[in-house]
Amino acid sequence: MQPLTLFNSLTRAMETFAPIDPASLRVYSCGPTVYNYAHIGNLRAYVFTDTLSRVLTWKAPAMGWGPLTHIINITDVGHLTSDADAGDDKMEAAARRAGSDIWAIAAHYTAAFKQNLADLNIRAPARFPLATDHVAAMIEWGRAIEAKHCYRLPDGLYFDVSTVPDYGRLAGHAAEDGEGRIEEVAGKRHAADFAIWRTSAPGENRQMEWDSPWGRGAPGWHLECSVMASAYLGARFDIHTGGIDHREIHHPNEIAQNQAMSGTADTGANYWLHNNFLVERDAKMSKSSGDFTRLQTLVDRGFHPLSYRLMCLQAHYRSEMEFSWDGLAAAQTRLKRLVQAVEALRARPESPVTALPSAYYERLDAAVSDDLNTARALPVLDELIADKRIAPTDRLAALAAFDDVLGLGLATLTRADLRTRPATATITAEDVAARLTERREARAAKDFGRSDAIRDELAAAGVEVMDGDPLGWDWRIG
Numbered sequence: 001m002q003p004l005t006l007f008n009s010l011t012r013a014m015e016t017f018a019p020i021d022p023a024s025l026r027v028y029s030c031g032p033t034v035y036n037y038a039h040i041g042n043l044r045a046y047v048f049t050d051t052l053s054r055v056l057t058w059k060a061p062a063m064g065w066g067p068l069t070h071i072i073n074i075t076d077v078g079h080l081t082s083d084a085d086a087g088d089d090k091m092e093a094a095a096r097r098a099g100s101d102i103w104a105i106a107a108h109y110t111a112a113f114k115q116n117l118a119d120l121n122i123r124a125p126a127r128f129p130l131a132t133d134h135v136a137a138m139i140e141w142g143r144a145i146e147a148k149h150c151y152r153l154p155d156g157l158y159f160d161v162s163t164v165p166d167y168g169r170l171a172g173h174a175a176e177d178g179e180g181r182i183e184e185v186a187g188k189r190h191a192a193d194f195a196i197w198r199t200s201a202p203g204e205n206r207q208m209e210w211d212s213p214w215g216r217g218a219p220g221w222h223l224e225c226s227v228m229a230s231a232y233l234g235a236r237f238d239i240h241t242g243g244i245d246h247r248e249i250h251h252p253n254e255i256a257q258n259q260a261m262s263g264t265a266d267t268g269a270n271y272w273l274h275n276n277f278l279v280e281r282d283a284k285m286s287k288s289s290g291d292f293t294r295l296q297t298l299v300d301r302g303f304h305p306l307s308y309r310l311m312c313l314q315a316h317y318r319s320e321m322e323f324s325w326d327g328l329a330a331a332q333t334r335l336k337r338l339v340q341a342v343e344a345l346r347a348r349p350e351s352p353v354t355a356l357p358s359a360y361y362e363r364l365d366a367a368v369s370d371d372l373n374t375a376r377a378l379p380v381l382d383e384l385i386a387d388k389r390i391a392p393t394d395r396l397a398a399l400a401a402f403d404d405v406l407g408l409g410l411a412t413l414t415r416a417d418l419r420t421r422p423a424t425a426t427i428t429a430e431d432v433a434a435r436l437t438e439r440r441e442a443r444a445a446k447d448f449g450r451s452d453a454i455r456d457e458l459a460a461a462g463v464e465v466m467d468g469d470p471l472g473w474d475w476r477i478g
Helices: 040-063 090-098 102-119 131-149 221-233 250-262 295-300 305-313 325-347 358-369 374-386 392-406 429-444 448-460
Strands: 005-008 013-016 025-029 068-072 080-082 086-089 150-153 156-159 194-199 217-219 237-243 269-275 278-280 321-323 463-466 474-477
Touching: 005 269, 025 040, 025 221, 040 068, 040 102, 040 237, 040 269, 040 278, 040 295, 040 305, 040 321, 040 358, 040 392, 068 221, 086 090, 090 102, 102 295, 131 150, 131 156, 131 194, 131 217, 131 221, 131 250, 156 250, 194 221, 217 221, 221 237, 221 250, 237 250, 295 305, 305 321, 305 325, 305 374, 321 325, 325 374, 325 392, 358 374, 358 392, 374 392, 429 448, 429 463, 448 463
Parallel strands: 025 068, 025 237, 237 269, 278 321
Antiparallel strands: 005 013, 080 086, 150 156, 156 194, 194 217, 463 474
């Protein structure tokens, strides 16, 4: 297999991946703040991290690497309504809006997030650590770095970014004219200084707060990831991932905390990988706006979750990806073609072997070894399925390798799984199948009046009979 090259945001360069300890790969991914459902832009990040996880796992035996430990944290406290370390805690604000128990809100949206991952065929990480389970460790971290790196203000303990080397290197501040700067807050020594601990104001009614040397309150958001990554992966680990918005503030602050704790210029992770934004032209892709597109929104409009996964794989993770309903429909049609082709391949009799699939394994490896280029791997999959020189059993075996990497579930997906069925539809798939059977029998008997009548009845129920569909999908609910 080829060496794996990845774009390291820290150096802004492609680098060959070399694990710290080949016997144990370690990856940390910034997880969700569970104050609302994830929007599809959030979920693009986890399709990307899942691709990274799958590629590392697939390549590991040939590269002499050991198993992967992947951590995705759950932020259930501390994340402010502004990523720039200002405003209210998102969890507390959500609880006030709902008039609900904050712990119940966190549990509900955590479960919803995990279900989203399962629906997208994203493999569960080794752990989903909760921020609230690590508050004591966060307090100890703050105590350890306070003397050399922090100062106190009435509203908490702040980190002085001038006390660590090369602050903001990850964000490219020097080269990008202050990109990602944080707004001024009264009393801070520097605009970029950030909260390690936020002390509750007199009379403030918080559901989540703890005693600390700096007063009763809650940890800063940035501290959570440093503490949890260190707890499960060690002070130095291989890869840290997140959305490109984290590259500007959150991740530089993590690095600063890591450097303060280690007393070195070490950033914590050797490679920092960031996926680009998903852009929806018709809406603001923000949970805070209260109006955003969820995975369930796609399902309710008749799209299978794996159609969205395929849509993500068609774009490189570092490229901005535009979402549109037409684009999603095209991805679902492509997924249908793949499922149909695989079903046909399983039904084919064995044929004389005139070629072996080894070249396809090599081309898959070449694509994903080039900074996880799934967009380049997908056409190779199409060619593999259609290559009649290779015996069906060999093609299916090679297909399994592609599926291990791409995660499209082609080994188990069926035509029935991909029926287009919006949530507003009132007729069941079983009823449609029964009526179509009657229609086929009427057509066979040349009773075209009866055939047309059934077609009209189905149309009145919102079912489009697709006699001319080149995929032969029979029907869809429009």
